[in-house]
Amino acid sequence: MKQSKTLIPTMREVPADAEVKSHQLLLRAGFIRQNASGVYSYLPLGKKMLRKVEDIVREEMDDAGAVELLMPALQQAELWQESGRWQTYGPELMRLKDRHSREFALGATHEEVITALVRDEVKSYKRLPLTLYQIQTKFRDEKRPRFGLLRGREFVMKDAYSFHSSQESLDEVYDRLFEAYSNVFRRCGLNFRAVIADSGAMGGKDTHEFMVLSEIGEDTIAYSDTSSYAANVEMAPVVTVYEKSTDEQKPLEKVETPDAKTIEAVAAFLNVPAEQCIKTLVFKADEEMVVVLARGDHEINDIKLKNLLNAVTVEMASEEEASALFGASFGSLGPVGLPSDVKIIADNAVQSIANIVCGANEDGWHYVNANMDRDFNVSEFADLRFILEGDPSPDGQGVIQFAKGIEVGHIFKLGTRYSEAMNAVYLDENGRTQPMIMGCYGIGVSRIVAAIAEQFNDEKGFVWPADIAPFDVHLIPVNVKDEAQMEAAETLYDAIRQSGLSVLMDDRAERAGVKFADSDLIGLPVRVTAGKKAAEGIVEIKVRKTGDVVESTIENVVNVIRELQASL
């Protein structure tokens, strides 16, 4: 490709509204342009990268036995009403009416469409399992589109859906796609972890998120410093064993703690460590009030609480509701002296504290030296807190560390959530009607482009990995008015292409400084420069990543490039 024939609008300045490196550089290097908030055009270089990622995804999905199809973006409202999500999906689902006032959703995801399709076409266990995927534009009206391609409103996704007549079959395909996903992200050069995730409202069982480790990630991952264990921080169990304290129990004492409403304030005022305090929280679990105790330096994890209580919803009680129960405001609540019908549960860590500091259920007062069983009762201990850095890894290997992650993939055992709601059934070996068991599997294709961009850059611009770079070689005649340089460049342009490598040639009549700066910004792996020595048949080859420069005869350039590529 000749640069004069394509559109690579590079920019010197950093765009004001681009907060993160990938977004800034994708704009500056002319890979994308914004059309509307969260809506982008992929310019020629961006489109090339998108296709490279798509091809990798397609290869790995095909290898894993999934079959490609293409479903529409326009989805009839009736399907979403069948699944119940027309009501529950909220404003992220973009909706419109056609000329006959029929309602449609713009595909944010395709569970409904594919479930209806397979329901209509597959009737027997003999046609299962079936794994179908598509690479397609999706629409989600994000509340806060940001970071360029990382969180857009129109984006490219690979979504796959599998249908099974047994849990074992689902497990097998799930594992196969787990491998396929790992291959995709590895081939894209990404530093990622497969993370145990929350199955949340979907009601499924197993689910993994594939997270690219990055400071700008919106999710926190708890991972082992020695094993492959990784989980969304919300999902990691705490396996620390807490023994009951054997400290001597001191007499309960009520002390005035004016204006001390937080654990920090109380601990400082009483000059005790936060670990000596407990925080007393009140939740409403499906309308039942539950008192939850945690050590002063720990945070309660709603999801663990919800799972423990087997509740549909769990939320914090309001201050009014808490006051009605305790006779005191937030900041002075405590378990001592509560009515015996109030359910008190506690995180495991609480059992190892003796002579506890806790609220006295009177505004401005706390107890010191409260002790379990003597001064209050706990009906149940459980793992209720968020894991912390330094906690032992749940798999027994190493200790937990935290990292931020960008979600680029998600695989999910859906079970019969959609097949039951939409009556997607098959006849089993015994002629009985059964709901299909389903899995779903997503990859954010355009988000991968951004994640790679985020990971592979330096102060001058992009430093693309070889398999993803929009072109293999950047060929630069320094002065396009110099005949020898242009002749060398044209010869090399043909030779490099004939060797099977792709090449971008900067044939613009720009100053050398501009061309080199643009070249560094665009970040192709290898640059070939035809400068003053071109007249002697010598050109310069530079590796973007290392900055290493070698000279070569024009005839030998392809061989040198091949050697350099092999050494990277």
Next chain:
Amino acid sequence: MKQSKTLIPTMREVPADAEVKSHQLLLRAGFIRQNASGVYSYLPLGKKMLRKVEDIVREEMDDAGAVELLMPALQQAELWQESGRWQTYGPELMRLKDRHSREFALGATHEEVITALVRDEVKSYKRLPLTLYQIQTKFRDEKRPRFGLLRGREFVMKDAYSFHSSQESLDEVYDRLFEAYSNVFRRCGLNFRAVIADSGAMGGKDTHEFMVLSEIGEDTIAYSDTSSYAANVEMAPVVTVYEKSTDEQKPLEKVETPDAKTIEAVAAFLNVPAEQCIKTLVFKADEEMVVVLARGDHEINDIKLKNLLNAVTVEMASEEEASALFGASFGSLGPVGLPSDVKIIADNAVQSIANIVCGANEDGWHYVNANMDRDFNVSEFADLRFILEGDPSPDGQGVIQFAKGIEVGHIFKLGTRYSEAMNAVYLDENGRTQPMIMGCYGIGVSRIVAAIAEQFNDEKGFVWPADIAPFDVHLIPVNVKDEAQMEAAETLYDAIRQSGLSVLMDDRAERAGVKFADSDLIGLPVRVTAGKKAAEGIVEIKVRKTGDVVESTIENVVNVIRELQASL
């Protein structure tokens, strides 16, 4: 691909609501399924074909020097307001609001988006010309979606746009893309014509439609029986030379013609040929009333009239308006005795008629033996009628014949329609601001799939051309419980794939009759059947198109297929 792992839901019966062959067969052979009126899913076989067509389009566009990018489907209303099309495009443009009540169009076409992009990024003649294209899903809320993929509401299109600093540059790219388009349709095996088309409301100059000849086409093409001349029937000029009649002029006579309101009725009543009659029509051209005369067997072409009058709109006058002018109703209008300020124009053919039959401007009466100049005056003669079969071809070679065509491509010199409306300007060599000169170029990618389907079938199903078929070979073990047959099939499955050919293997436990019927329906070019002789190492190879059958040893199958392919 093993058939047990994919989704090819064939059907025996012809779907009730599918009117045309391509639609019926694409449904029956399991290539597509309808999601909503005009909205389809491409099942695995359909998706494969779509990709093959996309790849051909991409190769030819790249070869022609166009550069791929990808623009969004969500388009801000503001852009369409700039071009003026937000108001004029009508209900075909699907519209929606985002969560902040901002209005968007769902991309039906991308002139606005690309003009805004290039306006913002290209400022100098040095960066022109530039030709950009995308292959993308488009949305048009057709009033009457029909014929399956032929006229859908969500469809795949290749759209390209070129930007120039001179008309010569546009002409050059136009010609290059004309060639590229011809290559695309030729490679798809289509019987097509490049047809001179109407530049219509777009205000451009040159435009060609690429039409696949087909009985189900919605457009009529007038083409030469000996040359490559072809035009939309609305666009073909009539080049017949009409000499003034030298017949003796008979005396004008007024005759009663009760209930004869059409040319046919009058001609029959008076026992004269329709060619002896003239029809008198009244048009409103930008509010001016114009009387137009045509020979009784000819039809007036609005577009020619509009171009002659250089009018923005031309429409038939109402019967009331006509009566006010003539004092008579439709069916008895004529040019004799009209006020001298009424403009009368006539098609060229009218000048060759003497002793004309025409309306007498009195209900139920006609004149016979009316003669021009003596009885009425014509202010201008021009080519105003539709061309007819048998007319001489406008290029002077052969005579015109008619055919129906499916529009699969359209190339168009837009000129400065969008660049002026949207202020897409550049600085020329002299530092002066100029509007960019534009071209636009569309191919209906999913419509090509339907057009190929329409052209390549027989009574049993599809007969795909080799370059487009979803797989090269259909491999059928007749009885999957027969070990020798399955072993032969597995061996062949690997061997055929290793040879670089693609293969679909019917490993389903179905009866032979079902498998063969499905295979004929799906229509892959070559079928390899492992039947009873598989135990002896012999299989059967059948060519779908010719029905020819040969036997081959298992070892030699790939060679035989290659030979058969070369002979097709």
